[in-house]
Amino acid sequence: xxxxxxxxxxxxxxxxxxxxxxxxxxxxxxxxxxxxxxxxxxxxxxxxxxxxxxxxxxxxxxxxxxxxxxxxxxxxxxxxxxxxxxxxxxxxxxxxxxxxxxxxxxxxxxxxxxxxxxxxxxxxxxxxxxxxxxxxxxxxxxxxxxxxxxxxxxxxxxxxxx
Amino acid sequence: xxxxxxxxxxxxxxxxxxxxxxxxxxxxxxxxxxxxxxxxxxxxxxxxxxxxxxxxxxxxxxxxxxxxxxxxxxxxxxxxxxxxxxxxxxxxxxxxxxxxxxxxxxxxxxxxxxxxxxxxxxxxxxxxxxxxxxxxxxxxxxxxxxxxxxxxxxxxxxxxxxxxxxxxxxxxxxxxxxxxxxxxxxxxxxxxxxxxxxxxxxxxxxxxxx
Numbered sequence: 001x002x003x004x005x006x007x008x009x010x011x012x013x014x015x016x017x018x019x020x021x022x023x024x025x026x027x028x029x030x031x032x033x034x035x036x037x038x039x040x041x042x043x044x045x046x047x048x049x050x051x052x053x054x055x056x057x058x059x060x061x062x063x064x065x066x067x068x069x070x071x072x073x074x075x076x077x078x079x080x081x082x083x084x085x086x087x088x089x090x091x092x093x094x095x096x097x098x099x100x101x102x103x104x105x106x107x108x109x110x111x112x113x114x115x116x117x118x119x120x121x122x123x124x125x126x127x128x129x130x131x132x133x134x135x136x137x138x139x140x141x142x143x144x145x146x147x148x149x150x151x152x153x154x155x156x157x158x159x160x161x162x
Numbered sequence: 163x164x165x166x167x168x169x170x171x172x173x174x175x176x177x178x179x180x181x182x183x184x185x186x187x188x189x190x191x192x193x194x195x196x197x198x199x200x201x202x203x204x205x206x207x208x209x210x211x212x213x214x215x216x217x218x219x220x221x222x223x224x225x226x227x228x229x230x231x232x233x234x235x236x237x238x239x240x241x242x243x244x245x246x247x248x249x250x251x252x253x254x255x256x257x258x259x260x261x262x263x264x265x266x267x268x269x270x271x272x273x274x275x276x277x278x279x280x281x282x283x284x285x286x287x288x289x290x291x292x293x294x295x296x297x298x299x300x301x302x303x304x305x306x307x308x309x310x311x312x313x314x315x316x317x318x319x320x321x322x323x324x325x326x327x328x329x330x331x332x333x334x335x336x337x338x339x340x341x342x343x344x345x346x347x348x349x350x351x352x353x354x355x356x357x358x359x360x361x362x363x364x365x366x367x368x369x370x371x372x
Contacts, residue, residue: 007219008316008323009331023227026313026320047218047320047327058169058331059219095318096234098309104236106324135317137227152229155251155272155312 009062013042025091027107034145040080049113127162168357190291197290222316233284240301243355244322247284
């Protein structure tokens with residue numbers, strides 16, 4: 001099984017084998033869901049927090065809340081149970097200190113809304129690496145549910161598994 | 163005009179409108195080159211051969227995931243958007259050497275001196291670009307102070323894409339080539355304008371024929 005790359009405002013699901021990845025999360029959030037029993041999992045790369053706040057415009061997968069709904073629907077189609085799923089949350093960085101306009105400080109709101117939505121949906125958040133200044137790239141392993149994360153700090157790439 | 167219309171407008175830009183944008187960005191790029199040339203005493207050429215309209219979804223794939231250095235300045239007022247100047251490490255070191263009058267390849271470490279020179283070059287380039295745009299549009303453009311990040315390219319662009327993404331699922335990517343004393347650099351100028359500002363440029367240039 002190969003690697004499925006998820007773009008911005010995009011999501012993908014899979015079962016039992018393979019990797020789902022997304023590159024360069026900055027203020028965006030990456031949310032992975034994984035049901036250990038059926039080995040069904042998925043990844044959402046969301047750009048903006050709530051769809052309703054922006055008038056539900058455009059691609060629904062670019063918002064945390066409507067994107068999660070799409071991801072859950074596809075996980076159910078593959079036989080996964082979202083209530084059994086474990087969620088992991090990454091991203092929500094704030095890259096530039098000269099950006100102080102509230103509407104551009106989107107990372108923090110993305111993280112807040114992701115947590116609120118997961119709670120509302122009754123999905124457990126088991127790991128998180130969010131905030132700070134640096135970008136993140138994540139890889140969900142569909143055989144284990146583990147998420148490998150690469151991140152840049154002081155110009156070099158470091159790696160961690162959640 | 164509401165955001166739904168921007169979506170269609172940007173997605174369906176014709177070749178004529180695109181060439182109007184390319185023309186405008188070339189004016190800015192040439193002024194940016196002059197400013198850097200004045201500062202360094204070197205011959206600098208910057209051209210914008212083309213722009214590409216792409217879905218925000220595909221931006222990571224288009225720009226690649228390499229770790230790069232970026233100088234960022236936010237633009238507002240008469241032109242709303244985000245300006246970035248990207249270099250990879252190798253080019254940042256090479257540019258530093260040339261700016262300091264040393265043979266390219268002299269400096270090996272991306273230290274504070276190099277960072278400060280890159281910040282200055284980025285600041286001068288983007289400011290000159292914005293000033294040219296401001297004259298062309300006959301309006302004033304506010305600039306934030308410059309800031310720098312070293313990170314995955316899509317991660318650096320993310321918050322700007324989020325800002326554009328509030329209005330539209332498509333954005334513009336600029337292709338640029340930079341030559342200093344005949345040496346070519348692979349870095350990119352990235353200007354991510356708000357859809358309304360893109361429209362404004364096109365309408366200004368085409369003077370009602372748009």
